[in-house]
Amino acid sequence: MGFLSKLTQACTMGLPFLPEDTCAKAPQVAGIKVQLETFELWQQFDQLGTEMIVTKAGRRMFPTFQVHITGMDPAAEYVLLMDFIPVDDKRYRYAFHSSSWLVAGRGDAAVPGRVHFHPDSPARGAQWMKQTVSFDRLKLTNNLLDDNGHIILNSMHRYQPRLHVVLVDQRKDSQLTAHRNFCTFSFTETRFTAVTAYQNHRITQLKIASNPFAKGFRTTDSDTW
Template identity: 85%
Template structure:
């Protein structure tokens, strides 16, 4: 599997499951929350090839889009949903075209400014979040360290793991004292990706064009080609 050897550091730092919270001893409003990744089969297709995501100065949307189904929330409680991206390891990579594989090119660049992307519908009650797919289609990735548009800042040629967080909005006046109990975090290994300014693996390019409904203009008219 292309790129599978790059993930060792991540598995050491995060639990090896994809639908359970990272921390225990949580508030009852978050202990029962379960999250299912949408388009999981497509994500797995990309992961087998070594997923790449374009980063630009202006910001670029992800494809596949990060979408989830949520269950187990308190229907009347309010929640904030957000995402962040953490480095898989401390390495910078380069793509070897002759072997169609990623190779370590050195130590990682200085960590980009850490940001959280809040879902624009936050906060909302559990019943609203659970009734439909939650999509982070407005999230954009950038390599502009001075970005002031709120995009997620990533270093090109570095590998990242998206994380999804569910935060219970505690109405108690001293809620800050329980902040560590009021959230659950989730991650899906198949959503890992390499940040790039241009696609390196031509098979990733082909799969993106073939599966992205917004890439029709790039699609060949010869169906046999795909």
């Protein structure tokens, strides 16, 4: 836990997440590749304008952020974590007459930046690569006073999820090379607008149709959705 607590502190300070490709990466991370799972589903949502519910208690994402990772050193240990950055500094509103999102003004003050550690972290590269990595325990909230570790977001703002793969380096001077020991991945298809209730009815329909946990809401008559 010493490494994780040190990494958490580094994340809070904005390290080691420097701009990508500012220098050569460590060989254990230089060849890592990440593929977004259920890409077609994410693409369907993206074409409609993905919305994710945020609640005071915290709500899981759907689609779930899942990836397949290759190129790790099988024997090395890695920590996987996610954060969410604003796409821009604007606040949005949904115009029902035109079924589109419009800029409503400047964005609200930045909320506390948090990261979500995958619960299997740290683990060897061989373990991460052998199966799909799912961030299904991650929850989104709009509660600024949340003490459950959920990701805090502003409603009606747009966000880009990011995945960070961090090499575990136990050397005492590891902070000197921290910028070489991580790589960051993001997929534009996973961008979304945080909402407290779905605005676009087509998003509601697609979530009900594709989310296995929403089967109780399904009906054979799509007009009743």
